[in-house]
Amino acid sequence: MWSDFFTVSVFVATLASGIRLATPFLLAALGEAVGQRSGVLNLGVEGVMLIGAFAAYFTKLKTESTVLAVLVALGVGAVMGLIYAFVTVIMQAAQGISGIGIYLFGLGFTDLLFQKQVGTPQPIPKLAKVEIPLLSDIPWIGEIFFQHNLLVYLAFLLVPVAWFMINKTTFGLNIRAVGETPEAADTLGVSVNLTRTFTIVIGNTMAGLAGAALALEVGIFQQNLTAGQGFIAIALVYFGAWRPVGVMSGALLFGIVSATVLTLKTLGIVEGAASSLLAMAPAILTIVVLVVVSRRIAAPAALTRPFDRAAS
Amino acid sequence: MRIRTTPKTAVALVAGLALVAGACGSDDDSSDSADDAEEAVDEAEETLDSVADEAEEAVDTAVDDTEEATENSAAEETDEAAGDGETIRVGIVAPSASNDLAFTQSMVDSVERVEAERDLEVAITDGTFVVEDAAAAIRGYAEDGFDLVIAHGSQYGGPLEEIAPDFPEVSFAWGTSVDTFGLDNVYAYTTNADLGGYVNGVMAAQLTESDVIGVVGPVEVGDAKLYVDGFSNGVAATNPDVTVNVNYIESFSDVALASEAATSLVANGADILTGTAQMVVGATGVATESGLPWFGTQSNQTPLGEDIVVASQVYHWEIVLNQMLDSLEGGTLGGETYTLTFENGGLEMEYNDAFELDEAVRASADEAVAGLTDGSLTTGVTE
Structure with missing residues (x-):
């Protein structure tokens, strides 16, 4: 059994699977990281992912257009971002409880829409793989990295984009400033509320895209499709110490460990109670790393703190 | 109604x-995060x-x-009371x-x-x-x-x-359970899901060309375990050389994980797939994408893949419902266990007419159903 596991083909398939599994986590966590760097916690990522997933699924079901499905998911994500920004930035509501509200809304709303508009689960064509010319032909490497659907490539391309935006642009400087000392940023002429509104919209749009990536990858929608992925994405932001590369590392680790567990089960290497225990491995590993990271790196100082210009 | x-x-x-x-509506203007957390x-x-x-x-x-x-x-339909x-x-x-x-x-x-x-x-x-x-x-x-x-x-x-x-x-x-907790007002009902699993396994063993079959399961309990065990035994009884790889994903609802489990099974050689519980909609997508035959259970799953679903074991809970209601009308509130079987009509094999199933394979399935119904054949599954 173990000899089957230690083969090149299994190794390659497991890593490729890990990358696919990591994609929704990565998209959602990248967006959430941007928001948290500006001081806004959004526990509603899961709900927005569900809304994005349903929007993409339903659009694809009715129009058969993948491009339109992704655009609609992005759009509803942005709208949810505007709503969340209104609640937490303009109205200065407590971020934690508002996020839970967004999650519950997404959970109930998508179930309602699915029951009323679709009913019985109807499959849609899965997102097609795009093999990158030349690169996909490289032995092992090609299958692991260059034979995925477009949203997988997009997710990983957004990592350097997010890094550049946060660290090398004026907007990124503003994000970091309002996330650490919003009062000082305000004194220097940075609009705290506008900056946070932008980051919230970015984060929710990414969450909508993450939902679309999930629905289009599995080719179906079902009640509670995301099954907690949005909450894991939030944990991965802490895991990655609010840095895009760290977030990507966390998503990949979670995805690859999950894929490895699946492979071990597929090959019958672990069975019964051991199999059940092993299924918890990704979550346990995440918690362990989370504890280590949280001891070393501090969160943005103004995280979860509403900004009130009059009071500052 | x-x-x-x-x-x-x-x-x-x-x-x-x-x-x-x-x-x-919060009027909290505190900037202390500890207060925020408490609130x-x-x-x-x-x-x-x-x-x-x-x-x-x-x-x-x-x-x-x-x-x-x-x-x-009642007011509108008094004549039809x-x-x-x-x-x-x-x-x-x-x-x-x-x-x-x-x-x-x-x-x-x-x-x-x-x-x-x-x-x-x-x-x-x-x-x-x-x-x-x-x-x-x-x-x-x-x-x-x-x-x-x-x-x-x-x-x-x-x-x-x-x-x-x-x-x-x-x-x-x-x-599904056989446990009434020793209470007089609790009925338990279950299904011998291994029966239909066995029949599906008999067919799958004859359809596979790679001699590897994949199964996506939720948690290793109840009718899911019965179905998977029955399926495995049906395959083994028909062709002992076929390997059945079973992947319990430890979730009844994680569609994405079911999808990836099916992908993993296919990557490791499976050319036939089956599975049980609500999350299999993720796995049927992989079967459709790969053009691999799928065997269903619980409900007729043909709508999930009209080109790939071969057959489904369908639960007819009305058999146990009627038994319970008869008992209830007789004044008994519980304390009994009811089971779906081929024999009492609670289990039925439904075939997808759009899937061109070899006549010999279909005949072997019918033969297995007959044997499991009259007791001349057993699945070998013990709970």
Whole structure:
């Protein structure tokens, strides 16, 4: 059994699977990281992912257009971002409880829409793989990295984009400033509320895209499709110490460990109670790393703190 | 008369909007994050209380709707008043959507068939994948005087064992299980899912060319385990050289993981797939994408892949429902266990006409069904 596991083909398939599994986590966590760097916690990522997933699924079901499905998911994500920004930035509501509200809304709303508009689960064509010319032909490497659907490539391309935006642009400087000392940023002429509104919209749009990536990858929608992925994405932001590369590392680790567990089960290497225990491995590993990271790196100082210009 | 409610949906929508609106009303201007955290915890506790209250209210509303609808129906259809017995009020609590093409739908479809023959008022609360929500709904139906409350999920055993003694005049049923907890007002029902699993395995063993077959399972319990074990034994009895790789993903609802498990099975050589429980919609997508035959169970899963579904084992819960209702009308509230089998018509193999199944393979399946029905053949599965 173990000899089957230690083969090149299994190794390659497991890593490729890990990358696919990591994609929704990565998209959602990248967006959430941007928001948290500006001081806004959004526990509603899961709900927005569900809304994005349903929007993409339903659009694809009715129009058969993948491009339109992704655009609609992005759009509803942005709208949810505007709503969340209104609640937490303009109205200065407590971020934690508002996020839970967004999650519950997404959970109930998508179930309602699915029951009323679709009913019985109807499959849609899965997102097609795009093999990158030349690169996909490289032995092992090609299958692991260059034979995925477009949203997988997009997710990983957004990592350097997010890094550049946060660290090398004026907007990124503003994000970091309002996330650490919003009062000082305000004194220097940075609009705290506008900056946070932008980051919230970015984060929710990414969450909508993450939902679309999930629905289009599995080719179906079902009640509670995301099954907690949005909450894991939030944990991965802490895991990655609010840095895009760290977030990507966390998503990949979670995805690859999950894929490895699946492979071990597929090959019958672990069975019964051991199999059940092993299924918890990704979550346990995440918690362990989370504890280590949280001891070393501090969160943005103004995280979860509403900004009130009059009071500052 | 049948009323379907999804309190989870209503509660989630209301709670979500209420939380956001409530949060907007906050007048806290503190900048101390510790205070914020404390306040968030307090608000969360209040919210949980509120959600629980709303869940009970949702069930009450469902019950009221049922009663109102029934009264209206009775007034309108006096000429069609059913039989000489009293109307039996049945409340069903199920984990997933009523049209999930799997476990919940198998019960919903069965209830519809029973309703055509008996005078029933049926209220269904679906989507209660959270056991606490299901417990609230079960208790709600009992408090509102339903005659029979069905907890359709093996995960509901714990709360049912606590709730049932509080309502000795109400009959409860739950499955899949054979355990009535020694209570006189609890029926248990189960299915010999290994029977259809065995038949599917007989066919799959003859269709595979790679001699590797993949199975996606949820958690290794109940009818899922029976089906998977029966399938494996059916394959082994037909062609011992075929390998059956089984992947229990430890979840009844994680569609993405089911999809990836199926992908993993295909990557490791499987050219036939099967699976059980609600999350298999993820795995059927992989089968469709790869053009691999799929064997279904619980409900007829042909709509999930008209080109790839070979056959489905279908649960006809109306067999056990009628047995329970007969017993209930006779004054017995519980204490018995009922089982679906080929012999009593509770299990049936349904074939997808669009899939061109070799006649010899179909004949071997029919032969297996006949043997499993008359007892000349056994699956070799022991619970």
